[in-house]
Amino acid sequence: MQSLLSLWHKELRSATGSPVAVGAILFFLLLTGIWFLWISQFLVQNTASLRGYFATFPVAFTILIPALTMRTWAEERKLGSHEILLTLPVKTGYLVAGKFLGAWTIVLAMLVLTLPMTILVSGLGNFETGEILGEYVGIVFLSAAATALGVFLSGLTTNSISAFLLAVAGLLLFAVGGSLAAIVGLPASVVDAVRFFSLDSRYATFQRGILDSRDALYFVWFTGLFLYLNTKILILRKWK
């Protein structure tokens, strides 16, 4: 447990010590805020719903989570420090968990920083608390899944920029894959299958204020899957 805490702590230190994390948080708050208040003209719409605000989160995440996860493994491999990391007497799964938790904590910090906006705006009218709560729960799950995918993809390369692009492409694929399959004209069964794996359709349930355990489980499964694959790849690399 102490090992895991140290790994997590180091990731946080590294992240907060680099301008990427601070930039990402600022960018996220500005983008979502400006989009909601200015571009979607929330204040003149006269609707008591924050759906428009939360709808910007997955879009922003597509860029920001890759920016936060791109360095996790790629930079270690570039610097050579992963040689020390992987020869420390600690289970490989802990190393992966530490990387994931470090990046995810920054994402969660971003979400916490959106609370003042949410609280401020919800004071303006009669907002449905359940819906807002559902949005937050959904976005927490979604962010975990996206972070796990980003960290995993960072482990496939030694170049942070490649890791970033891979993660953006990966997240886009999981976001719009279903619609893309339909547009391309793939058979309905394939489209359904792709939709099943789509992160966005799962998040949509939460957006309606519904806490569906199947969707929650899907996010947990998705996160777990990529953390597991990440661990497997690191172990496999010892042999290859």
Next chain:
Amino acid sequence: MIQVDHLVRSYGKFKAVNDVSFGVGKGQIVGLLGPNGAGKTTLLKMLTGYHFPQSGDIRIGGIDIVQQPQKAQALIGYLPENSPVYPELTVGEYLEFVAGVRGIDKALQAEAIDKALTQTDALAFRNKVASHLSKGQRQRVGLAQAILHNPEILILDEPTSGLDPHQILEFRQLILKIGQEKTVILSTHIMQEVEALCERVLIMNQGKIVAEGRAEEIARSLQGGNRYEVRFSGAKVEAVAPLLEKVAGLSVPPALAGETFLCTFPLDIAGGEALFDFAVAQKLKLISLVPCTISLEDLFVQLTKEETHAVPAEPLA
């Protein structure tokens, strides 16, 4: 302390380490010498559990590193080539991180870090951000990282590469000091390093160990015996030559280089004495009697030349 048997590791078709076996006893400092690309780093990476062998066994303190990597790794301190550090962390933060992951008790961490930094003369830059460290300082921090948990075994991959001559001497002193109580394997392609630091040397070439033992022993076996250059004053060279051939134990007829004779004796005969006795008996004035040892450089070149890679690995220790 370290036992390696029939280790093989390939990258694709290329065999980086090819059937390597050796053992290192407790407290020894062993040098792994070889040209670039000989397989030294790959071998060290396997010893630290960074890579696993495709076949063969590695036992660290009796523990199989593939079966119980964490248990074996707890016994090892490792300084990889170029001593990587996290540029954004201070030296103190970096060592705290390593101490934490190594499971050093929170209460004892500060003490362990102080001790490691003191031993490596790195206390002064504890609060320095790693990206501002010089190469020499970084190397010290890397060594501090490696000895933080007071490991029994130290594995150092080219520890002095990239340092200036002054730093190299300092760093060697450091290794000697720290190595007094530890089992150390260090890789290098610098011959003097081995002479300065190591009791034993393993010479690697093309993935194999081509010679092992004490450097002088390897040298003597390679030149086929004890060799002396001898020169007599005044005596006619042509007159001395046939007499010299009768010296007991001379294994090769003496060769003449100018006025100097080159005499080779078998490994177990102290030829110097025999030559001295010969000079006395023949009433010759001996003006020089120099034992020749092949230099480590020559040894290295001979052993690692491609055409001589078939030199058998003879355990001489």
